[in-house]
Amino acid sequence: MNIRRLGWRNLLSNPLNTTLSLLLMTFGVGVISLLLLLNNQIEQQLKANLKGIDMVVGAKGSPLQLILSSIYHIDNPTGNISYAEANKLSKNSLVDFTIPLSFGDSYNGFRIVGTTHQYPELYEVSLKEGRMWSKTLEVVLGSTVADVHQLKIGDTFYGTHGLVEGGHVHDDYAYEVVGILKPSYSTMDQLILTNSHSVWKVHNHETIDDDHDHANCDHNHEDDNHDPANCNHNHDHHEHANCDHDHDHHEHANCDHDHSEKVELSISEDLSIPDDAMITALLVKFKSPVGFIQLPRKVNETTSLQAAVPALEISRLTSLLGFGVKTINGIAYIIIIVSGLSIFISLYNSLKKRRYELALMRVHGASKWQLVKLVLQEGMTLSLLGAVFGVLISRLTLFFMTFLVEQKYAVSSFQFNLIEEEFWLLPIALFIGLVASLIPTIQTYNINIPKILSNA
C-alpha cells in the first residue's frame, strides 16, 4: 500500500464523480483534438494537392471556384477558355511549365480529365499496372476509381456528360483503360486521366446536343449548326490546317478513315491541337516568385481569362472555416473548464468526508506533503486520463469519419501520431487539474489534526 495506490482506490470508490469528471475532460479535450486533427488534415490535404501549382488560369468567375474545380475537383468549372489563348502564357519567361486540364464529363461521379502526362507526374503518382495513355480515348484510372468500379486494364466504359451521375451518356466513344495509378492520397486517386484530345473528340462530336459547347466553341459553331452530321469531318479539316509538326504522317493516314471512329483510333490518330480547342483550366508553375507579382495581374487585366492564385484562395477558405472552428474550439475549452470545476467539486466534497481520514494518516506518520501528494494526484490523474482518452477518442472518431467519407474525398492519409498543436492539450489539461486541486490541496496542507481528532 502506498500513496499512489491509495489515490487510485479513492478514485475508484467514487465511480460517479470520477466518471463525470473524466467524461467532461475527455469530451473537451476530444473535441479540441478532433478539430485540430480535422483542420490539420484539411490543410494538409489542401496543401498536398497544390503540388507547387502557383496559378490557375480559367474562365472568368469566382477565383475560389476555379481553384476548387481545377485543383481539388470538388466544384463545377467556371467555364471554358481557348487553349490557344491560355497557352500563350507558357511562352512567358516567368513561367516554368503549364498543364492544360479539360473536363466536363464523368464516369459514375468520377471526373474524366483531359490533360498531359505531366499532370500525374506533378503529383508524383506512378502506375500500379498498365501504361500511360498514348492514344485518344485511352484512360488511366486513379486508384480509388479502379477500386470502386472494379475496372481492369482493357475494360471499356462510356463517359457521362456533366460532373454528376445521371447525365447524358456519350455512347459514341468508349474509353479504354490502359493503366491504373498507385494510391497517392491526393485528388489523383479520384480522377480518370486521358489526353485532351479525348475530351475534345467526345465533345466536338456531340456539340449539337451540348449547350455548353455551343456557347463556347465559336469557331465550330457555324459549321455545326449547318451541317451537324459533318461535325467530325469538319474537325479533321481544322486539324489538317493546324498540323505543323511531327504528326504529319498520322494525319495523312487519318484522312482516309474519317468516320469509322473506333477502328480509326486503333490504327492511327491525330494529336495536333485544333485552333478552336477549348480547355477548362491551365495550371501554371512559375520560375520565380516574381511571377506572383506580375502574371496574375497581367492575365486578369489584359486577357479575357481569369487567373487565381491557389495559395491565396486556400488561405481565404481556411480563414472562412476558421471562424466555425474557433467557435467550437471555444465551447470545447469551456467544457474543459467545467471538467476542472467537476474535479474541484468532487475533490472538495470527498475531502470534507475524508478529513478524519487525513488526520488519521498524519497520526500514523504521514507528512503534510504525503497528503498533498495524495490529493493532488487524484486531481491530476483525472485530468491526465481525461486528456489521454480525449486524444484517443478523437483519433477513433476521425478513423470512422475517414472510413465513411474516404471514397468521396481524398482524406485517406490518416495519422495517429500527435500533431504539434496537440502537445498543448496535455499541459492545459494538467493545468486545469492543478487549479482544480489547488484549494483542496491547500486545505489538506493546513489540516488541523488536533481539532479534527477532538471533534470526532
Place this chain on the structure above:
Amino acid sequence: MLQSESITFAYDKVNQFLFPDIKLEKEEDLLILGKSGVGKTTLIQILAGLLKPQSGTLKYNGLSYHDLPSKELDLFRGKHIGMVFQRPHFVRNISILDNLLLSLYLSNNKQDKERTIDLLEKIGLADKLNCKPDELSHGEQQRVAIAMAVVKNPDLILADEPTSSLDDINCEKIITLLKEQASSTNAQLIIITHDSRLKSQFKKSITL
C-alpha cells in the same frame, strides 16, 4: 522512558491547562484519569506530538521530540507512537488489511503482509482482512483500530477513551487486548479515560 515536567497548554484565556508531571520507566503502563473538560484529549495530543506544549519539557528517551522539524516529528510519531481513539477510524476506501499496511507504509516500516495477517488472526479477524472497515461491527472495528496502532511495533501506545462507549464485557476484552498487544510488542501503554472501571487494571495511575 517518558518524562514530562510542568507542561502547560492554553487554547485561550479561559481554557488553560497545567498538567501533572509524568515519569514513566521502561515497561511501565500508565492510566490517566480525569473528568470531562480537564484536558485529557489535549494531554494525549501533546504526548502524541500533535500539539506543542506552551511551556515545560517533554522527553522520550531524552529526546524533546516536539523540537523536531515537522516532517521528522511526523515520522517520529509514526514510528514510535501508536494511537487508539475512542471511536475507531479508518481509511474507508481500502480493506482492513490495506489499512494496516498503510499504517506500516506511513511509518516507514516494511509492509510485512504475513506478519500483518498473523496479527489479524490473533485478534480474530483473519477472515475479514479483505473487508472494508464499514463492513465490520463496532467491536470488530475497535479491534482493528488497536491492530492498526500496534502493527508497526510502537514504543508507546496512547489510547484516548478506548472503553468509554463499551459495556463491561467488551471493556474488559479491549483492555485485555490492549495489554496483550502492548506487552507482545514491548510497548508502554498510556490510557487516558474518565472510565474508572479501568482503575483496578493498572498499577500506576494519575488523576488530572
